[in-house]
Amino acid sequence: SLPAVDPAVAATADDIAEMEIRGAATIADAAAEALARQAAQSDVDSPSAFRQQLRAAAKTLYETRPTAVSLPNALRYVLRGMSGETVSELRASIIARAEEFQHDLTQAQSKLGEVGSNRLRDGDVVMTHCHSTDALSCLEAALEDGKELEAIVKETRPRKQGYITAGRLRELGVPVTLIVDNAARRYLDRADHVLVGADSIAADGSVINKIGTSGLAVNARERGVPVMVAAQTIKLHPDTMTGHTVEIEMRDELEVLTDNERAAIGDEQAGEGLTVENPAFDVTPPRYVDAIVTERGQFPPESVVTLMRELFGESTGEPWEP
Numbered sequence: 001s002l003p004a005v006d007p008a009v010a011a012t013a014d015d016i017a018e019m020e021i022r023g024a025a026t027i028a029d030a031a032a033e034a035l036a037r038q039a040a041q042s043d044v045d046s047p048s049a050f051r052q053q054l055r056a057a058a059k060t061l062y063e064t065r066p067t068a069v070s071l072p073n074a075l076r077y078v079l080r081g082m083s084g085e086t087v088s089e090l091r092a093s094i095i096a097r098a099e100e101f102q103h104d105l106t107q108a109q110s111k112l113g114e115v116g117s118n119r120l121r122d123g124d125v126v127m128t129h130c131h132s133t134d135a136l137s138c139l140e141a142a143l144e145d146g147k148e149l150e151a152i153v154k155e156t157r158p159r160k161q162g163y164i165t166a167g168r169l170r171e172l173g174v175p176v177t178l179i180v181d182n183a184a185r186r187y188l189d190r191a192d193h194v195l196v197g198a199d200s201i202a203a204d205g206s207v208i209n210k211i212g213t214s215g216l217a218v219n220a221r222e223r224g225v226p227v228m229v230a231a232q233t234i235k236l237h238p239d240t241m242t243g244h245t246v247e248i249e250m251r252d253e254l255e256v257l258t259d260n261e262r263a264a265i266g267d268e269q270a271g272e273g274l275t276v277e278n279p280a281f282d283v284t285p286p287r288y289v290d291a292i293v294t295e296r297g298q299f300p301p302e303s304v305v306t307l308m309r310e311l312f313g314e315s316t317g318e319p320w321e322p
């Protein structure tokens with residue numbers, strides 16, 4: 001059995017599960033931070049107990065949400081940097097590796113932003129879905145280059161992360177038109193780009209992102225609006241190279257239908273004949289994606305597997321396995 005994890009790690013895990021901490025890059029950053037915290041706080045005296053405790057912490061963080069591969073990629077990256085003979089050496093190696101990870105994450109996001117901004121022209125109107133820090137990085141870089149942009153922001157039911165995007169874009173001085181998800185196709189007439197983030201990218205170039213992304217991409221193709229996916233390479237899902245599929249998280253039905261709303265439609269209790277399903281993500285096939293923008297440049301979705309092989313090689317298995 002694995003030793004108990006630090007309360008701060010358990011708190012981070014709860015925050016991820018409850019979406020107080022959300023979005024693939026932010027989750028990865030918090031997970032690395034939590035492992036550093038575990039290392040710093042650990043009071044075990046044997047190197048093997050220390051290693052076990054770090055693995056237990058990684059497992060606790062891993063079991064929160066299944067879809068964003070940035071989480072296991074972050075855990076694996078930090079744990080693989082664990083080295084040394086003594087507890088204090090092991091501790092120092094984890095803390096340094098987590099810091100390096102967090103630093104690289106920030107760097108990758110700003111580099112990716114510069115690449116993505118090259119696709120945007122002065123005066124462009126960009127339609128967004130959900131809230132993605134990678135996608136926003138592209139808009140920020142374009143604004144820094146002096147381009148003027150407008151945004152059409154989809155609300156993004158059920159959790160309305162579009163509000164976060166709208167708020168951030170207003171801070172940046174971008175005029176925002178907020179629409180309900182159902183209005184997206186109508187407003188594609190006015191959009192020059194669809195810009196979204198990703199939770200995972202599969203080896204065939206499929207993009208796994210917030211539920212509704214695939215419908216948006218199909219509509220955008222039909223309207224001739226290019227779809228750009230902003231995803232740093234930590235979003236590449238190495239297990240998909242060996243045939244695994246990406247698990248789509250199913251969330252609580254209360255996010256969709258409150259108890260009062262359920263009662264109002266005459267169904268007193270869950271499980272009484274009315275089923276609510278709440279998938280958090282969907283899969284957009286590569287043919288509906290024009291470009292995947294990473295810190296290594298932009299890629300057509302079909303060629304992303306080359307990058308995946310180069311960066312992840314043989315890394316499969318659970319993140320805490322050596």
Ligand code: RUB
Nearest residue numbers: 022023024025132133134197198210
């Ligand atoms: C968030 C979501 C975002 C990606 C990318 O879903 O789908 O588009 O995670 O975000 P949720 P980022 O709100 O359910 O976590 O670019 O910040 O990594």
